Amino acid sequence: MDVAIIGIGIHPFGRTDGVTGLEQGVHAARLALEDAGLGWQDMQFAYGGTGAAESPDTMVSKLGLTGLQFINVKNGCATGGSALQSAYMAIKSGMFDVGVAVGFDKHPRGAFTVDPEGSGLGKWYGDIGMALTPQFFGMKIQRYMHEFGISEDTLTRVAVKNFKNGAMNENAWRREAFTFEQVAESPMVADPLRKYMFCSPAEGGCAMILCRADKAKQYTSNPVFLKAAVVKTRNFGSFEVFSQNQALERADSPTVQASQAAFEMAGVGPEDIDVAQLQDTESGAEIMHMSENGFCADGDQEQWLAEGRTEIDGQLPVNTDGGCIANGEPIGASGLRQVYEIALQLRGGAGQRQVPNDPKVGYTHVSGAPGLSGVTILSR
Secondary structure, X not given: OOEEEEEEEEEEEEOOOOOOHHHHHHHHHHHHHHHHOOOHHHOOEEEEEOOOOOOHHHHHHHHOOOOOEEEEEOEOEOHHHHHHHHHHHHHHOOOOOXXXXXXXXXXXXXXXXXXXXXXXXXXXXXXXXOOOHXXXXXXXXXXXXXXXXOOHHHHHHHHHHHHHHHOOOOOOOOOOOOOHHHHHOOOEEEOOEEHHHEOOOOEEEEEEEEEEHHHHHHOOOOOEEEEXXXXXXXXXXXXXXXXXXXXXXXXXXXXHHHHHHHHHHHOOOHHHOOEEEOOOOEHHHHHHHHHHOOOOOOOOHHHHHHOOOOXXXXXXXXXXXXXXXXXXXXXXXXXXXXXXXXXXXXXXXXXXXXXXXXXXXXXXEEEEOOOEEEEEEEEO
């Protein structure tokens, strides 16, 4: 049984003083319901994700006490994508006809805090500094740059592109475009990654109404269909933030597995994707994920970025809404934000950042600690 997205809603990302994370999720859910022409009483189930805010199931006190099944999801940076994938499975199984996936977060200011003990490691791992995610990201991209000839200019181009796209997104946190020089000369944080190459923890909410595909036209004339939704964990030998050592032989990242499974499930290949959202916790992540998701060979990113192939009017537009770099990463909502943007693009409703040439197939990818990756493929 195929699954359709018939309603989408978002609360602007960034910092919203005086508004709780839960309230941001409720706002997004109400907009999604309105978009679908449905009420909360029509929902048969909900999956809600958050990492640092209130329990999502308590949304029912604001949306309505209807007795629906509501299951909370917490799965690292893949939280929002995992809520969506759970909703997808609930309908795909035939158990439900219509429901909602919603995610929100309200992270405190400052860098993400990591609890090594909560991820099965000793406290020592944090005490010696190995749980500092910027340090890990810097080490990982340094190795990749050395192996495949990626320059610092390419890191800069990713950030410039994403800030430019974010400036056209009314729901983005960072809505200021930066020049190449401003990014390249910003303070070094974790060599070779500079201040304007990183995303930041943030706030925001996002929601999707899903239904059986054969019922979608009852609610909207412009549904978007979920052709694949996959979440994978790491294999031994993959290089992830909580890897305590390096295996003699490196294994593929969970992103490689997730993308391959999603392409097989959807019956398409990388060459069929018209627009993509790739995890860009920092510039290096987007570069590596271009290859890990099958869109180019390792090292080809240098030419791709120099030629503008990932720009909105390029061969494969990537992170058309500004990605995590411009939006921040409230982890409960971040994966759903990616799907929101792809749905907008496929519906032709992205305004001044709309991808030309009538996109028909879109792709989202999210990954994060301790080693999870999620991929969705959408079509219209």
